[in-house]
Amino acid sequence: MPEWPEMEHVRRLLMERIGGRRIIGVEIARPQAVNADPDAFERGTVGAVVWYVERRGKHLLFHLDNGKRLLLHLAAGGSLFVGADDEKPERPAQITIRFSEGNLYFLGLRFGYLHLLSVREANERLQELGPDPMDRRLDAKAFAARFAGKRGMLKPALTDQTAVAGIGNCYADEMLHKAGIRPDVPVPLVDAEGWRRLHGAMRSVLEEAAANGGCMGTPLYRGDTQTGRAAALLQVYDREGEPCPKCGGVIVKTELSGRKTFFCPACQTGA
Ligand SMILES: [Zn+2]
Structure with missing residues (x-):
């Protein structure tokens, strides 16, 4: 199960590879992995730019420029891949987010999820988390x-x-x-x-x-x-x-x- 180092590493790589890019399409092969019906999920994400990827504990929070957030929990067995269709691993993606350049594939999302939330909803979902281990106030x-x-x-x-x-x-x-x-x-x-x-x-x-x-x-x-x-x-x-x-x-x-x-x-x- 990914912990702080795995998710922080993924966050840094995602910032380099998809930060500032516009979402041009979303494909959902496993509706249970998202919290909205696929059409609403698409409406809430397509056209938006990912301007920041934040890590909160073991979660990632994608900041979209339309005011929405995507909350990712990979859980056991989940992984991500960034690249083109002919580069991705053979196993099926439960969710694919397409960018003008390259795609983000969510693989092995059996227990994990990607939820589309408002800022307030995202904060409510994460409010019980303790401080980050690197928080400067946490001496x-x-x-x-x-x-x-x-x-x-x-x-x-x-x-x-x-x-x-x-x-x-x-x-x-x-x-x-x-x-x-x-x-x-x-x-x-x-x-x-x-x-x-x-x-x-x-x-x-x-x-x-x-x-x-x-x-x-x-x-x-x-x-x-x-x-x-x-x-x-x-x-x-x-x-x-x-x-x-x-x-x-x-x-x-x-x-x-x-x-x-x-x-x-x-x-x-x-x-
Ligand atoms: Zn020893």
Whole structure:
């Protein structure tokens, strides 16, 4: 499932490739993926220019110059491709947005969606999201305050989108490893120093992964060599039984709140 780095990487590429372009056509092969009937969806989008692509947590928000917004959630299995019909992957697109130059294909949208909204509706839909991990006001102290009063284990708390938006199952494990903190430590046991380390680890892990194209394996355009390189940087996620790159200990897999969790018991100690 794409998280902050994957969606931020996609956002940057989309800004380069479709930013400022006018939508000249829309094709909807899976009506369940949109929130309006296909004709209304077309009327609300065709002729508009995409002037900005914003990321909010794991969502992308396309700003159209007609005052509308397109809210995208890729969810598990979803991906995008920018290019011409003869370049796109073989698998069918659930939605195609055509621009005067190149098209944007939405692939694998089984659980994901693309909703056409007014600005107010978009803000209402996103209002429960917590601050962005890179928000300048979110210093280590403000970060710790987002988890005040939580009683459960730390890892599930980090993936709560209302606390901080954009962290999911993979990067929660990675940032905890970098900070040297066990995923199952109860939130109240994390001290100020622990929050400071975790805050720093959050920012560096997410930024480095985004700069390396995130972990999604599917190319975003023909000749794309950037997307997915961050998979090789993962230190613990999906590396059960492998040596810890930090200390040489053995990475273990466990389950927390029903989600698989990877950590190194040798160097991730307490809080
Ligand atoms: Zn270790």
